[in-house]
Amino acid sequence: MPAPPEPPANGFSLIEVMVALAIFGMAAVALVRLSGLSLAGAVHLADRQHAATVARNQTLDAILSPAPPTADQGRERAGLRDWPWQRRVLPGPVPRTAIVVVEVRSDAGQVIASDQLLWSQP
Template identity: 85%
Template sequence: MPARANGFSLIEVMVALAIFGMAAVALVRLSGLSLSGAVQLADRQYAATVARNQTLEAILSPTPPAADQGRERAGQRDWAWQRRVVAGPVPGTQLVIVDVRGDAGQIIASDQLLWSGR
């Protein structure tokens, strides 16, 4: 009867290392995607804050809101915003719409409020 060898064969060790290596690469990639998603979420939150700030500023102004554009600092960057004013659903009201755009010109956040002169 042949003697049984204790331990793992070279093939078994190589397969185990390959599986471990693939799992490690997947975890590293997942953490990178998670970090990227967190950065995008933070940018959206800053953009939404800028949009709300500009909308409230227009609403709280003693004069009727007017179309405008500008830049506001939030977080680590300046955000470009554009305010539009259109007729509201009720006579004597205006809908104030603020869009905040990213570096590529895409709208990242938008906010709107109804202004009434009453």
């Protein structure tokens, strides 16, 4: 008696489907992690931008004031939070000048942004 004819191999075997699903699952998990890291990076960059804006604002306030700049500290709102800043005034490279340095710190005390400008007496 002749052997029954073999069915044509037109589809995928169960093992091939399982391997494909496993590869797709790993790729999907990697994409989800990547999007989470991307979001965290965007939040960090936005915080740095707000802190840099606060530093520049406080430096310009000191420079544009009619009185000579003085050391000071305070908080300024930028974005959705208040940023603590500290301004120092250092001697300049020539007489009648000063270097105004402003640092903006995180709540943990880490410097996030800083700015400095040279002030000269008119």
